[in-house]
Amino acid sequence: xxxxxxxxxxxASGRGTPARRPLPDAPFLAAARGETPSRxxxxxxxxxxxxxxxxxxxxAGTPMLAACTDPGMLAEITLQPVxxxxxxxxxxxxxxxxxxxAAGVDVDIVAGTGPVVANxxxxxxDVANLPLLDPDxxxxxxxxxxxxxxELADTPLIxxxxxxxxxxxxxxxxxxxxxxxxxxxxxxxxxxxxxxLLDRLATVALTxxxxxxxxxxxxxxxxxxxxGALSEAEYREFVLPHSAKVLGGLADAGVPRIHFGxxxxxxxxxxxxxxxxxxxxxxxLPLDRAAARLRAAAPEAAEPVVQGxxxxxxxxxxxxxxxxxxxxxxxxxRAAGGHVFNLGHGVLPxxxxxxxxxxxxxxxxxxxx
Amino acid sequence: xxxxxxxxxxxASGRGTPARRPLPDAPFLAAARGETPSRxxxxxxxxxxxxxxxxxxxxAGTPMLAACTDPGMLAEITLQPVxxxxxxxxxxxxxxxxxxxAAGVDVDIVAGTGPVVANxxxxxxDVANLPLLDPDxxxxxxxxxxxxxxELADTPLIxxxxxxxxxxxxxxxxxxxxxxxxxxxxxxxxxxxxxxLLDRLATVALTxxxxxxxxxxxxxxxxxxxxGALSEAEYREFVLPHSAKVLGGLADAGVPRIHFGxxxxxxxxxxxxxxxxxxxxxxxLPLDRAAARLRAAAPEAAEPVVQGxxxxxxxxxxxxxxxxxxxxxxxxxRAAGGHVFNLGHGVLPxxxxxxxxxxxxxxxxxxxx
Numbered sequence: 001x002x003x004x005x006x007x008x009x010x011x012a013s014g015r016g017t018p019a020r021r022p023l024p025d026a027p028f029l030a031a032a033r034g035e036t037p038s039r040x041x042x043x044x045x046x047x048x049x050x051x052x053x054x055x056x057x058x059x060a061g062t063p064m065l066a067a068c069t070d071p072g073m074l075a076e077i078t079l080q081p082v083x084x085x086x087x088x089x090x091x092x093x094x095x096x097x098x099x100x101x102a103a104g105v106d107v108d109i110v111a112g113t114g115p116v117v118a119n120x121x122x123x124x125x126d127v128a129n130l131p132l133l134d135p136d137x138x139x140x141x142x143x144x145x146x147x148x149x150x151e152l153a154d155t156p157l158i159x160x161x162x163x164x165x166x167x168x169x170x171x172x173x174x175x176x177x178x179x180x181x182x183x184x185x186x187x188x189x190x191x192x193x194x195x196x197l198l199d200r201l202a203t204v205a206l207t208x209x210x211x212x213x214x215x216x217x218x219x220x221x222x223x224x225x226x227x228g229a230l231s232e233a234e235y236r237e238f239v240l241p242h243s244a245k246v247l248g249g250l251a252d253a254g255v256p257r258i259h260f261g262x263x264x265x266x267x268x269x270x271x272x273x274x275x276x277x278x279x280x281x282x283x284x285l286p287l288d289r290a291a292a293r294l295r296a297a298a299p300e301a302a303e304p305v306v307q308g309x310x311x312x313x314x315x316x317x318x319x320x321x322x323x324x325x326x327x328x329x330x331x332x333x334r335a336a337g338g339h340v341f342n343l344g345h346g347v348l349p350x351x352x353x354x355x356x357x358x359x360x361x362x363x364x365x366x367x368x369x
Numbered sequence: 370x371x372x373x374x375x376x377x378x379x380x381a382s383g384r385g386t387p388a389r390r391p392l393p394d395a396p397f398l399a400a401a402r403g404e405t406p407s408r409x410x411x412x413x414x415x416x417x418x419x420x421x422x423x424x425x426x427x428x429a430g431t432p433m434l435a436a437c438t439d440p441g442m443l444a445e446i447t448l449q450p451v452x453x454x455x456x457x458x459x460x461x462x463x464x465x466x467x468x469x470x471a472a473g474v475d476v477d478i479v480a481g482t483g484p485v486v487a488n489x490x491x492x493x494x495d496v497a498n499l500p501l502l503d504p505d506x507x508x509x510x511x512x513x514x515x516x517x518x519x520e521l522a523d524t525p526l527i528x529x530x531x532x533x534x535x536x537x538x539x540x541x542x543x544x545x546x547x548x549x550x551x552x553x554x555x556x557x558x559x560x561x562x563x564x565x566l567l568d569r570l571a572t573v574a575l576t577x578x579x580x581x582x583x584x585x586x587x588x589x590x591x592x593x594x595x596x597g598a599l600s601e602a603e604y605r606e607f608v609l610p611h612s613a614k615v616l617g618g619l620a621d622a623g624v625p626r627i628h629f630g631x632x633x634x635x636x637x638x639x640x641x642x643x644x645x646x647x648x649x650x651x652x653x654l655p656l657d658r659a660a661a662r663l664r665a666a667a668p669e670a671a672e673p674v675v676q677g678x679x680x681x682x683x684x685x686x687x688x689x690x691x692x693x694x695x696x697x698x699x700x701x702x703r704a705a706g707g708h709v710f711n712l713g714h715g716v717l718p719x720x721x722x723x724x725x726x727x728x729x730x731x732x733x734x735x736x737x738x
Contacts, residue, residue: 188694
């Protein structure tokens with residue numbers, strides 16, 4: 001694959017919806033569909049970005065959200081880990097606040113802090129004023145996806161969006177929060193306001209994912225990073241209907257839908273029932289136990305497919321530990337009956353990229369069944 | 370109860386181990402022993418401290434760890450929430466790093482950050498140099514406990530210590546950590562070093578708790594705040610033996626032993642098996658489901674007693690929501706078969722103290738069985 005520069009590519013951003021690439025042999029797509037892949041597919045959440053020196057070089061001087069909406073830069077950053085590690089899927093370089101910012105919300109990503117929202121959303125009036133997303137507002141992302149399709153050969157491209165709850169948490173708190181107290185207070189004290197907010201955010205997320213699907217992504221992942229802060233009862237009442245609107249809205253899109261959150265061992269069946277084809281699992285619950293939990297909760301449903309779940313902190317423990325833990329995860333994935341190898345959360349910033357490359361090799365040596 | 374000042378009390382700190390107070394009717398102790406209490410007992414983790422204006426006034430100008438080792442001040446801070454809220458137990462005002470600092474570790478609590486360790490512990494030599502605790506080094510805490518026994522009337526006093534894993538996390542990382550990558554790397558890459566470190570920390574925690582028990586506390590809680598960052602397999606291999614050394618070392622002390630961590634729904638049976646009489650549960654898992662999980666894991670054991678688990682964030686949602694959620698927790702506690710009412714984590718700093726006072730009233734109106 002050739003290296004693209006920002007300049008080269010912003011001028012090359014054409015329009016028009018390409019047909020989705022036929023990728024019948026892609027291991028990632030086979031596994032995500034519940035079929036038997038030719039090898040254990042592996043990709044890493046946050047593989048595109050901060051752990052790679054070539055990323056830091058390319059991004060130097062460019063703010064995060066500008067990089068996410070520069071077609072050439074987002075395409076190049078998305079490609080970098082595919083070239084370097086030989087992973088089985090590319091994940092679109094983006095951020096969960098990209099559609100909010102594109103719609104006109106005053107949000108920025110502050111280095112070392114995370115997303116910061118200038119005017120927190122806490123009242124009915126705030127919710128009514130929250131702009132919806134016009135597809136044209138994220139056309140640079142669609143342009144980037146079209147560039148990627150020409151470069152990725154037979155590697156599938158995963159699109160993504162932040163789920164309504166996690167987006168709401170940033171909007172209500174005004175930024176990252178450890179305890180989500182304002183978010184939970186709004187949810188419980190003003191449920192009508194809460195549901196109106198989440199419905200709006202579901203519309204935004206669905207619009208963004210529809211743009212990505214129309215541009216040609218081969219799968220989507222809905223990230224509900226903070227869902228694990230909730231009890232199952234709260235999740236089912238206050239969150240699930242809205243995530244179901246997003247995932248259900250993509251039921252006929254023809255792409256596998258992955259649904260992931262951290263610390264969600266108790267929520268996995270609910271998160272699946274929102275409309276997920278693949279359920280992401282963090283490192284706290286072995287994949288075979290996660291699959292058993294999903295099966296028990298929906299015995300009539302298709303066999304569950306799980307994704308995960310090597311602890312990203314283990315990547316700091318040296319190559320023999322990484323290989324040993326990767327073999328364990330793969331064995332648990334086989335026992336689960338279907339499996340996409342991933343980390344249990346995103347790649348940590350200080351991760352040595354060579355460790356990820358060797359991990360891909362180890363995963364590819366594991367038996368599929 | 371009279372208000373004590375620091376000056377008054379440091380001079381009053383006598384020695385000699387008092388007999389433990391007989392408190393046959395204390396609802397907290399009855400519930401903790403698995404008996405039927407006269408009312409639903411309630412106390413709050415972090416009830417002593419930052420949410421109270423009288424605390425902030427008293428603490429003004431005194432560093433955190435100095436306050437924890439001033440007998441009069443720690444006694445007064447411990448008493449404040451008992452006077453104000455009418456809770457069924459006092460929890461010793463302390464911090465998990467108090468025994469480390471007392472033993473000579475260069476650790477301080479930095480406002481807005483948390484514990485910061487000057488020389489992180491990462492090698493065999495670091496572990497060998499880690500000082501053990503001499504009971505005399507925490508005599509101010511024992512003095513404070515003796516002062517408290519004279520003031521608390523029939524309210525039980527809960528002592529506490531940080532569990533080996535959570536202490537290790539601060540020592541290895543050098544301070545608070547979101548992902549615990551150095552801690553987990555050490556655990557997996559150098560298990561002998563890891564176990565030596567945790568064994569030493571277990572000795573420190575047990576020494577500290579033995580001092581508290583000898584001084585007259587009526588129960589103890591072992592806080593393993595970060596245990597929820599681990600998978601069950603990691604917990605059982607790398608942590609449980611050491612927490613079991615602490616709790617097992619108190620088996621004959623004649624006081625109920627509470628064991629608590631956040632995000633530990635998958636770890637509850639393991640945490641009980643470490644030697645807990647009462648298992649603390651955060652807000653993510655209903656108490657009746659927690660008890661069912663404990664029962665299923667140890668069908669031959671005594672009926673489990675659980676503690677928790679109102680989400681501290683709910684205290685920001687207004688009085689009717691708080692009352693409704695408190696009634697739900699109490700009902701789940703009854704369904705669990707035995708229950709100490711608490712929050713699912715510590716009181717958040719911005720909590721309105723009046724909300725806590727009303728919550729105690731609501732809990733005391735709930736039926737016991």
